[in-house]
Structures are given as C-alpha cells and as structure tokens.
Amino acid sequence: MMLTHGQVWDAxxxxxxxxxxxxxxxxxxxxxxxxxxxxxxxxxxxxxERWPSTESLAKALSATGSSIDRFVQLIADHGRNGQSxxxxxxxxxxxxxxxxxHGHPAGRGWNEIALPVAGEDHIFALEISGNSLRPAxxxxxxxxxxxxxxxRRGDRVVAKTMAGEVLIRELRRRTARALELxxxxxxxxxxxxxxxxxxxxxxxxxTRQ
Numbered sequence: 037m038m039l040t041h042g043q044v045w046d047a048x049x050x051x052x053x054x055x056x057x058x059x060x061x062x063x064x065x066x067x068x069x070x071x072x073x074x075x076x077x078x079x080x081x082x083x084x085e086r087w088p089s090t091e092s093l094a095k096a097l098s099a100t101g102s103s104i105d106r107f108v109q110l111i112a113d114h115g116r117n118g119q120s121x122x123x124x125x126x127x128x129x130x131x132x133x134x135x136x137x138h139g140h141p142a143g144r145g146w147n148e149i150a151l152p153v154a155g156e157d158h159i160f161a162l163e164i165s166g167n168s169l170r171p172a173x174x175x176x177x178x179x180x181x182x183x184x185x186x187x188r189r190g191d192r193v194v195a196k197t198m199a200g201e202v203l204i205r206e207l208r209r210r211t212a213r214a215l216e217l218x219x220x221x222x223x224x225x226x227x228x229x230x231x232x233x234x235x236x237x238x239x240x241x242x243t244r245q
Contacts, residue, residue: 039111041085045078047110048088048096049149055100058163058244060176066095070176075147121180122160123149129162129194129202139183139196139236149178158183159241162194169204172220173243179204180242187239192220195237197229204240 052062052073059073071077072092080086097107122141124134133143140158149161164177172192173179181194187207195203195217205217208226215234217227 041078041087043111044088045073047107048073048093050110051096051100051102051107053244056245058176058178061245062096062099063092066092066099068092068095121149122146123178124160124162125165126162126179126202126204127165130196130200132200135196135236137235139194139238169220173204174245178244179240180244181238182241183236183238185239185241187237192240193217193237194240195229196235197233198235199233203227207237 048062049059052059055062055065057065060070063072064070066072073088073096078086093107096102097104124141124146128134128145131145134141134145136142138158141160146160159180159182161178161180164173164179165175167175179194187193187210189207189209191207193205193207195205195215197203203217205219205227208216208218210216212231214228214230215237217229219226
C-alpha cells in the first residue's frame, strides 16, 4: 500500500499527543521552529502536499524518546483509534455563527483534529492562542469541550454569554438563577453571571499541551 502524506502527518500528531504535546510543542521540544509541524506547513503555497523533512522527523523522535519502528507502528495505526472532532481557534469562538444555541459546533470556519476521545456527541476542540490564560493554558494548547457532559463544582468550563463573550473559567457555584466563575490564574476576581446572561456553558474534559 502506498504511503500517504496524511498517514505520516497523522503519525506525527499522535507522536506529539502521546508525549502530552501539541504539534507546535513537539517542534519546540525538538529544537525546531514552533511552526514546523503546523497544518499550514503541510502544503506548499501552490497547494501541493508536503512531506516532513527527515531531519525534523529524526529530531521529533529523539525529543520523545521514540524509535523509527514505533513511528512506523503509528503510521500503521492510522485511523484505527480516537475520534476526529471539530477544531476552532479560541480567538474565533466569540465571532457569530460558530455555535448553535446549545453550544454545539455550527457554521463554517471549523477544522478537524484527531484526539484519543470518543463516544460523546457534539464534542469539539478549541486551540488556545496567546498567553492570557497562563499558567493553566499556553499558546498552542488544545482543550476538548463536551457540551452534553454534566458539570460539577470545580470543573473547568467554557461559557458563552448572551453578549457574545467567551470565557474559560472554573465553576465555583451554580444555582437556578446564577452562576459564579473563578479565574484560572487564581488572582483575578470571580465573575458572577445571572442565568439569563449565559447562552451556554460546557465542561472541558481533556487538554492536549
């Protein structure tokens, strides 16, 4: 069977995932430019698919303590496990048209990402950009959000207000009339919102860093 670009890039993504890293995080650990394994680097300017260089692949294997045999196995496992879920840059999440009234992905602008999670409807992922959420999340981290998963006190959540603001916080308290959200940095004040101010709220169930 012919080896495809998708198989190789998917194997690199899974190599990063098993090391608890994003593709940009793997590139940084390997001493490469952080964008080396980004989606934008997988095609040329004229739209042709591009292979990762043997040098970058060797450095990625070294950085994760993996062998070429293990990488070949990851290629062979292409598409067998996990689930592809919709992916959106967090900076775009507040723009209209990306979610329905229940907080489920909708409209255009979504990409896809393969993650080792399955069995949940409407699950989606947001990619963090910038460092405003440090130390909890850093630039390039991916959070997986499950709108139908029950939320409990102390869970990390994504909430969208009726005014269009999208927040990543910890659920401090929730009643029929209001909810209280704590900042992840532990320094900023809590945010209290009336229930009718919140369009939807969903639990963060997994993080890839």
